[in-house]
Amino acid sequence: MIMCFSTSRYYDWFMDNIPWTVANDFMEHIVQQRMDHELYGLRPNHRFFQQHPTVNDALGNLICTGYVTIADDIDTFTADKVIVKNGKSYDCDILITCTGYTFGFPYLDKKIINIENHEVPLYKFVFPPNNTNLAVIGMIQPIGSIVPISEMQARWVSQVFLGKLSLPSKDEMFEDIALKRKAMKRRYFQSEKHTIQVDYVKYMDEIASFLGCKPDLRKIALSDPKFALRLFMGANVPYVYRLVGPNKWEGAEDAIRSVPYRVKKPLKARECRIRRHKRRGVMGVVLSLKRTVVQL
Numbered sequence: 001m002i003m004c005f006s007t008s009r010y011y012d013w014f015m016d017n018i019p020w021t022v023a024n025d026f027m028e029h030i031v032q033q034r035m036d037h038e039l040y041g042l043r044p045n046h047r048f049f050q051q052h053p054t055v056n057d058a059l060g061n062l063i064c065t066g067y068v069t070i071a072d073d074i075d076t077f078t079a080d081k082v083i084v085k086n087g088k089s090y091d092c093d094i095l096i097t098c099t100g101y102t103f104g105f106p107y108l109d110k111k112i113i114n115i116e117n118h119e120v121p122l123y124k125f126v127f128p129p130n131n132t133n134l135a136v137i138g139m140i141q142p143i144g145s146i147v148p149i150s151e152m153q154a155r156w157v158s159q160v161f162l163g164k165l166s167l168p169s170k171d172e173m174f175e176d177i178a179l180k181r182k183a184m185k186r187r188y189f190q191s192e193k194h195t196i197q198v199d200y201v202k203y204m205d206e207i208a209s210f211l212g213c214k215p216d217l218r219k220i221a222l223s224d225p226k227f228a229l230r231l232f233m234g235a236n237v238p239y240v241y242r243l244v245g246p247n248k249w250e251g252a253e254d255a256i257r258s259v260p261y262r263v264k265k266p267l268k269a270r271e272c273r274i275r276r277h278k279r280r281g282v283m284g285v286v287l288s289l290k291r292t293v294v295q296l
């Protein structure tokens with residue numbers, strides 16, 4: 001359900017229209033309700049939106065039960081110990097370094113794609129400006145699912161290769177790459193991890209606008225305001241981009257409308273029978289409040 005909310009147009013619009021500090025305060029308050037990150041030693045030295053988020057339901061319980069111990073940053077190693085920056089040392093039998101992935105294209109000439117410091121010189125993270133007869137699918141780290149984005153990239157690439165869509169000039173593509181790098185450096189703390197970041201809704205809309213499959217919510221609102229509201233408030237599922245444009249799907253609207261039902265259906269193996277209280281009206285509420293005050 002969290003992913004459904006965070007990939008909605010409403011969430012995207014809301015975060016874009018409030019001050020950056022307020023947006024961070026809002027999200028930090030939400031995650032703090034789930035777990036006190038400072039108490040557990042997990043609170044970072046940067047704000048919420050300055051890092052790619054990680055959702056983990058098990059870590060808190062593992063810390064509480066002693067299976068996981070949170071330590072300071074590593075300073076040095078010895079033959080059998082790990083020494084962290086606050087001076088503490090830990091006996092260590094096995095060391096697993098979770099350094100993430102190093103990506104690259106060693107089989108390609110560097111004149112085609114030259115990756116330095118994990119920065120990928122690809123237009124919209126897809127086309128190398130020097131060789132637009134080549135395309136890379138999935139070289140992104142989205143806040144959201146990577147699979148729908150990869151599909152959208154593939155749809156765009158196929159239209160370009162078929163000659164139905166064209167790309168900007170080489171200079172314009174390099175300029176766009178530079179602008180995206182600057183934007184990422186302003187938003188995220190410096191890390192090799194934060195070089196291919198994209199926001200799910202914005203990126204999907206951007207590529208969809210090239211294809212002509214981005215839905216016009218204002219136009220839809222004139223004929224079906226309830227459905228337009230669903231598109232705005234609900235999860236931005238991939239078949240949103242099958243309503244119009246090339247390869248549109250007649251079943252897209254029904255699939256979008258049924259998302260809330262299909263998300264909840266697997267959890268409804270047992271119907272809960274709860275006692276339903278009759279509505280008591282205004283006077284009933286007033287009398288209940290009076291009784292509460294008297295008891296206090």
